[in-house]
Amino acid sequence: MTKKSIILSILSIRVLLLTCVSNVASFTPGPSPMRRSSGFNLRSSSQNEIETTRTITRSPLSSFFDNFNFAQKKNNPIETEEERLRRLKREALAELEEKEVERAIQVKEDALPYLFLLALQILPLIGTDRIESISYFWGLATATVYVGGRQVTLEESEKVSSESALYAPVGASVSIGLLYLLIKAGFNPAALYAFGVSAFGALAISDVGVPLLRNILPEKFAETKVKVPNKISELFGLGEEDLPLDGLTALILGIGCTAAYWSPFAMEQKFVFSNCE
Amino acid sequence: MTSLGAISLGSFQTAVILLAGLFCYDIFWVFGTDVMMTVATKIEAPVKFLYTAPPPVEGAEPRSYPFSVLGLGDVVIPGLFVRFMSKVDSVLEPQKFSYFGASTFAYGAGLLACFAVNEITHAGQPALLYLDPACIGSALAVGAANGQLNELWNFEEERENE
Numbered sequence: 001m002t003k004k005s006i007i008l009s010i011l012s013i014r015v016l017l018l019t020c021v022s023n024v025a026s027f028t029p030g031p032s033p034m035r036r037s038s039g040f041n042l043r044s045s046s047q048n049e050i051e052t053t054r055t056i057t058r059s060p061l062s063s064f065f066d067n068f069n070f071a072q073k074k075n076n077p078i079e080t081e082e083e084r085l086r087r088l089k090r091e092a093l094a095e096l097e098e099k100e101v102e103r104a105i106q107v108k109e110d111a112l113p114y115l116f117l118l119a120l121q122i123l124p125l126i127g128t129d130r131i132e133s134i135s136y137f138w139g140l141a142t143a144t145v146y147v148g149g150r151q152v153t154l155e156e157s158e159k160v161s162s163e164s165a166l167y168a169p170v171g172a173s174v175s176i177g178l179l180y181l182l183i184k185a186g187f188n189p190a191a192l193y194a195f196g197v198s199a200f201g202a203l204a205i206s207d208v209g210v211p212l213l214r215n216i217l218p219e220k221f222a223e224t225k226v227k228v229p230n231k232i233s234e235l236f237g238l239g240e241e242d243l244p245l246d247g248l249t250a251l252i253l254g255i256g257c258t259a260a261y262w263s264p265f266a267m268e269q270k271f272v273f274s275n276c277e
Numbered sequence: 278m279t280s281l282g283a284i285s286l287g288s289f290q291t292a293v294i295l296l297a298g299l300f301c302y303d304i305f306w307v308f309g310t311d312v313m314m315t316v317a318t319k320i321e322a323p324v325k326f327l328y329t330a331p332p333p334v335e336g337a338e339p340r341s342y343p344f345s346v347l348g349l350g351d352v353v354i355p356g357l358f359v360r361f362m363s364k365v366d367s368v369l370e371p372q373k374f375s376y377f378g379a380s381t382f383a384y385g386a387g388l389l390a391c392f393a394v395n396e397i398t399h400a401g402q403p404a405l406l407y408l409d410p411a412c413i414g415s416a417l418a419v420g421a422a423n424g425q426l427n428e429l430w431n432f433e434e435e436r437e438n439e
Contacts, residue, residue, distance in 0.1 A: 124329060133328040133345045134392050140326060141352045142385040148281035149360040149377060157285035159434065165286075165295035169302035180312045183319050194322035201323050204279035261323060271327040271344065 096154065100222075100246075103152045103211035110150060113143045114212065121272050154207075198261055202254035209250030222246050280353050286361040288433040289416075296409040299354055303403035314401050318342040324349045351404035355384050358412045365416075365432055371423040379419040380412050387411030 079087070107114060116139065123136045160168075182189050214222050225242035260273040267274065286292040306313040317325060318341070326347040330340055362376040369376070387407040395402045420429035 128329045128331050130331065130396070133330070134396075136328050137326060137345070137347045138385070138388055138392065141347060141388055142381070144278055144352055145281075145356040145359050145384050146381050148278040148356050149363050149381065151278065151282050153282035157283060159285050159287040160291055160295065161287065162291045162294060165291045166298065168295055169298035172299070172302055173306070176306060176312055176316055179316050179320060183315060188319070190320045190322060193320060197322045197324055207279050267321065267327070267344075271329065274323045274325075274327055 099152065099154050100210060100214070103154070104214040104222075106150060106152045107211040108215050110147050111215070113147050117143050117147070124272060198258045201261075202251075202258040205254035205257055206247070206251040209253050210246050213246050213250060217246075281356045281360050284357055285364075285434060286357055287435075289361075289365070289429055289431070292358050292361055293413055296354065296358060296405075296413055299350070300405050300409040303350075303405040307401060307403035313403075317346055317348065317401075326352075348404065351388075351408065354405065355387075355408045355412050358416075359384055361434075362416060364434060365429065369423075369425050369428055369432070371419070371425060373423050374419045376416055376419055376429075379415045383411040383415035384408060 120136055120139045120143075123132055126132060179189065179193075222244075224245040226245050226248055227242050257273050260270060263270060286295065303313075326349070327344040330343050330345050359377065359380045362380040365376045387410075388404065390411075391402050391404045391407040394407075416429065417426065420426040
């Protein structure tokens with residue numbers, strides 16, 4: 001064996017060892033495994049640096065031997081049904097949180113169109129001429145289609161089948177025809193219809209509100225939980241879990257908009273709330 | 278916006294069927310009857326975008342409905358198509374033009390055309406008459422420009438997950 005090949009062998013062993021050590025270090029559990037695995041992180045870079053430093057300063061040798069801690073693994077008791085359900089619930093919540101982080105990142109990327117949508121709501125205060133109304137409708141519709149097309153959703157969308165698409169105009173025609181007949185018969189179904197639609201509007205605002213609030217308010221806001229009084233928890237079947245503050249605030253915003261929509265003011269003074277719904 | 282995320286059109290052909298059907302529906306109920314205009318102005322519910330109409334000119338008759346209206350369906354139906362195009366983008370990865378970008382632009386242009394005709398004729402317009410051909414036409418044009426017309430026409434969302 002030549003001197004050159006011996007040096008190369010030593011070098012390759014060193015590289016192999018370094019690779020093993022770095023792999024062990026990268027598998028060291030951090031404070032929030034869920035966030036790490038998501039690939040998305042809203043934490044500041046300084047926080048990430050602190051965590052990286054913590055991971056690196058840990059002895060690679062002890063991390064390596066931790067993986068072979070058979071005694072500890074042997075002593076782990078078998079998971080009971082109750083524990084399994086708790087674990088599944090934890091995992092579902094972690095998955096939900098991961099999606100929420102993704103949604104907040106997407107909203108941050110689309111900050112300009114969202115700000116544009118917000119700014120448009122000032123337009124009615126500036127004027128009511130035709131040019132203002134056209135600008136308002138055009139801006140509102142185009143920006144909604146743009147951000148709606150790019151949004152990240154919490155759940156998988158429901159797919160429309162070809163049959164449903166084919167019959168959609170028939171269903172829509174029957175609905176609009178019935179509404180028309182009711183109006184012509186002197187019965188105005190507006191109140192009942194508006195109640196159902198505005199209830200959906202409140203939920204929709206709370207859904208869209210969470211990622212928006214996460215970009216506006218401090219990071220701590222997303223992590224805070226609120227203890228719900230037992231009576232309310234029992235009434236809505238919420239269980240013993242504390243509710244996230246961001247979700248609760250967004251829901252209150254949605255209910256607030258619905259209350260404003262139903263407030264005893266003329267529609268000319270509150271139509272922006274109708275548009276938000 | 279929530280509606281746009283809750284529903285997916287599934288395949289390009291389904292999208293074309295839906296938009297073509299609602300194109301005919303909108304034209305029939307707006308131009309053929311007074312049904313759409315009556316329901317849009319008589320039912321006060323958050324299913325439309327409103328904007329206060331300018332006060333009537335002195336001596337002119339006051340407007341029967343004090344708002345300009347844009348139906349929610351005129352945003353949601355083409356919006357579903359535009360969102361679907363973002364999925365097409367992520368799967369077909371076009372080299373030249375983005376399907377999502379083109380359909381968003383086409384939506385904006387179609388809406389402007391609708392407002393222009395409304396301004397000239399002073400009559401209510403079925404917005405899908407302008408928006409649906411603009412959206413589908415832009416997607417097909419971009420598909421042809423990208424050399425992916427066949428892939429676009431046969432695009433199904435399920436393939437994305439496979």
